Amino acid sequence: MVSVTIKQVAERAGVSVATASRALSGGRGVRKANREAVLRAAEELDYKPNAVAAALRSRTTRTIGMVVPLISNPFFSTLVEEVEREAELGDRCLLLATSHYDPEAEARRLRTLLDRQVDALVVIPCHQERSREAFEAAARRVPAVQLDLSVDGTTASWVGVDNGAGILRLVDHLVEQGARSLAYIGSEPTDSSARARLDGYRRASARCPGPADRVLLGDFSLEWGRAAARRLLDGGAPLPDGVVCGNDTIALGVLRELSAGGVRVPAEVMVGGFDDIPFAALAEPALTTVRQPQDRLAAEALRTVIGMLEGGAEPNRRVAVVPELVARASTAR
Template sequence: MSPRPASRRAVTVADIARAAKVSKATAARALGDYGQVSDAVRSRVLAAAEELNYRPNALARSMNTGRSNTIGVVVGDIENPFFAHAMRGISDVASAAGYDVILTNSDEDVEAEEAAVDVLLDKQVDALIVAPASSAHVSHLTDVAAAGRPLVLLDRRADGHRYDSVTVDNRTAAARATAELLAEGHRRIAFISTQPYPEPAYSPGGTITMSSVADRVDGVMEALTDAGIPSPERGIRLDARRRGVDVVTRELLEGDTPATAIIASDSLIAMTVFQTVRTLGLRIPEDVSLIAFDNADWTSITTPPLTVVEQPIYELGAAAARLALQRIRGERVDDESVVFDAALIRRASVAAPTPASATH
């Protein structure tokens, strides 16, 4: 076996300086675009850098300029299509402005989120965009402000703190989805979320630590209460990630008074609900109606296609990036909360409950 060829030594600022016949300090100023350098010298230095295929040291540049031209992002679950679409919006806006994006995943765990924030601060990112795993446990986010870094919250708020945020009007969206089911005659309407919850059953007024889910539960409860549905909290199911979405779905559909309609808090939950309904030998929408938050690609090609609450996810991410860039450039002083509306897209997964299911 022939020996591996030695790796080529990285081109340094000193190499550029020798090639351009200038001092190392002058070459550094020209390459970093700071300080006083004549146009003629800058052109000579840049030409030498191009000829030698120089790759700038991002860390050194950030130490000189105080900017890394990067935005750090912490999301809850990179497998969730919601965050994939939001990241595209963030990346497109950041890239157009000359910024790179560093993505980290918290797995919806506060401790993992704290560690991710620390790592991004250590990397000297110019701003952070965070989808907080908990709206109640956000003390670590104050470290971002203490470090002088702009912070934008994505999809969720932070209780008791005023930060720039980009969210959706989840309460109105959930109430609209519930009203759609009520109008078809449903009275046993369930809502499923993977949001952790300390008690076996949800109680009205109970603390839900993620603002987006709390708002959706409020919207469902409000619509059911206004419709005169007794004990509407009976259909609220949280902590489905730990317990298993399939297990929770079976509980809702196999009990003495099975749900006739389910609202899934995201498209991944909806997929498992859809599969479980089929496994039980039930039909959508004849035996159970289903509405999903988020217009994931698969929801339009199933049989039947799902009625969904479509959030402007790309725009959500793009708006978060724009707020972060404005902060970096010092263009704003006051905190800003951007709230988007969501649209209900009607397809074929909602119908009136059959007499048998309604009276079961």
């Protein structure tokens, strides 16, 4: 498979390769007649520039590296999609790698991406402590930003959602809808989001006129949602008017268990989630939730690294996007 090179284009256009290169990239400092001759020759020969060669010499690959724990998680896959879309707008490509929640694999993938000379990195760190060293090492070499999750004890750039503000909106909404008592079903604070949501609930619960101190912590699974809901049902204590869930998966489990226990949602208990996963709108009843604005997160993340790349923007930028509340049937009194 022999490819047309810039040399052949230059030859056909009757100019040197230097002029051809200039004409093809921007065209500044090239007389109009020559520029047109070069472009015509390129067209006629169906010239395709070799991006690898250009990258070697210009020391920039126009490639963004991204490392995520898992691609198939719908929340992450949406982030990947939006980062890719945003990258393409800047005429860049996405080199994607998975850590499978293994900090060592994550470190290896980061190194591989650096070896491939990515211009910048967008990372969803898989572990709040053990991801730190590799991420910081990578961030010393190229502009890098953490997306969604953040590792402990670093000042490196991060873009994510303001979890506290999101929980606050949900709590306010429940109170507006008439809830006088609340409970929180979430995950143990094993990652930065889980902790921020729990802290957010603790702060927000002051807005509730009645008792709001029941907090059940497990993991982010549907099964835990069911188990926790069962505990509420079996507890003997009166059910809260509203249940704030740490994410939608938990909330779906809660809905399922409450309905199995004969409790009507939202009439007896209102339920709210966090994330707005695709199925939230399809649940019965449709789930009120805090929407993570993935498109804005991705855009901000890319803007952050590109800013560091081009403008030399400040390297320690922390952006917390305030999420919006999506009110649906599960909280409609």
